[in-house]
Amino acid sequence: MTASINRRGLIVGGCAAVLAPRPAFARSGGLAVIDWGLFETCLAIGIVPAAATELIQFRKIVVEPEVPDGVVDLGLRGTPNIELLRILAPELILISGFYEYQRAQLESIAPVLALPIYEAGRPPYELASFSTKTLGERLGRQAEATRYIEDTALELEDASRRLAWLRKHPIFVISLGDSRHFRAFGADSMFGDVIGRIGLSNAWTDPTSYSAAAPVGLEALARVPDASIAVVGPIPPEVKRALPGNALWNALPAVREGRVAMLEPINHFGGLPSARRFARLLHHGFGTGDG
Numbered sequence: 001m002t003a004s005i006n007r008r009g010l011i012v013g014g015c016a017a018v019l020a021p022r023p024a025f026a027r028s029g030g031l032a033v034i035d036w037g038l039f040e041t042c043l044a045i046g047i048v049p050a051a052a053t054e055l056i057q058f059r060k061i062v063v064e065p066e067v068p069d070g071v072v073d074l075g076l077r078g079t080p081n082i083e084l085l086r087i088l089a090p091e092l093i094l095i096s097g098f099y100e101y102q103r104a105q106l107e108s109i110a111p112v113l114a115l116p117i118y119e120a121g122r123p124p125y126e127l128a129s130f131s132t133k134t135l136g137e138r139l140g141r142q143a144e145a146t147r148y149i150e151d152t153a154l155e156l157e158d159a160s161r162r163l164a165w166l167r168k169h170p171i172f173v174i175s176l177g178d179s180r181h182f183r184a185f186g187a188d189s190m191f192g193d194v195i196g197r198i199g200l201s202n203a204w205t206d207p208t209s210y211s212a213a214a215p216v217g218l219e220a221l222a223r224v225p226d227a228s229i230a231v232v233g234p235i236p237p238e239v240k241r242a243l244p245g246n247a248l249w250n251a252l253p254a255v256r257e258g259r260v261a262m263l264e265p266i267n268h269f270g271g272l273p274s275a276r277r278f279a280r281l282l283h284h285g286f287g288t289g290d291g
Helices: 003-009 036-044 055-061 082-088 097-107 124-138 142-162 164-168 190-197 218-223 237-245 247-251 272-286
Strands: 027-033 048-052 092-095 112-114 171-176 181-184 228-233 260-265
Touching (some): 036 048, 036 092, 036 272, 124 142, 124 272, 171 190, 237 247
Parallel strands (some): 228 260
Antiparallel strands (some): 171 181
């Protein structure tokens, strides 16, 4: 048996063709994934790719689904390790529109499939559902993908009931980069799309581009004094330390009146798994009271 055959023998299953469905495999040794949203979607419907990007950070920020042992780390999403990809010799490389600039280089290794989750000005939930369905069809997990889409809708319905009391306040969904600035998630973010789907009103109505507005000063949160605030992690450690003593933060009505939820890390550019995690953590963060 040649070295090439030995190497290929370690990389089994997967997709021999981009367009044709294949039998289901627990592990898809022929698949490499660059985009985190698509990686989490693969894991959620039972596909374990051979390789994906930034796995240490993925485990800290995306958190779930859990990454199984044996997935190879390809390095940075923006500059994946091309030599390692060549060694792995995947049969299919999965990207989103964020990584189209890599297509020519990646296509020198294997066929590339690009699926959408985020497009400028479009709410991403339906795009994520489409991509989940398409992945299921093309990777032999159609039933699992359909079930995951249906279960996600049911989970959001449940969140809508549990958080109905919160509808009396609009809500800012933000991330904190430092102790004086925040990024607000708009209607074209998964967080903004989810809060709309569960019946809440987004307090941030200014334009956003690919999910969030550019960093603005904390004082902008005072524009809607009756709004609640959900802070999506991760929060930089220095910000976490400084925030309790931040006079501007403490002057905000939402902070004074206890209408703030600090959420654990969630993928800011995730698919349906991140939508479900956000809805669940939002409920955990705000509870069932009326703030």
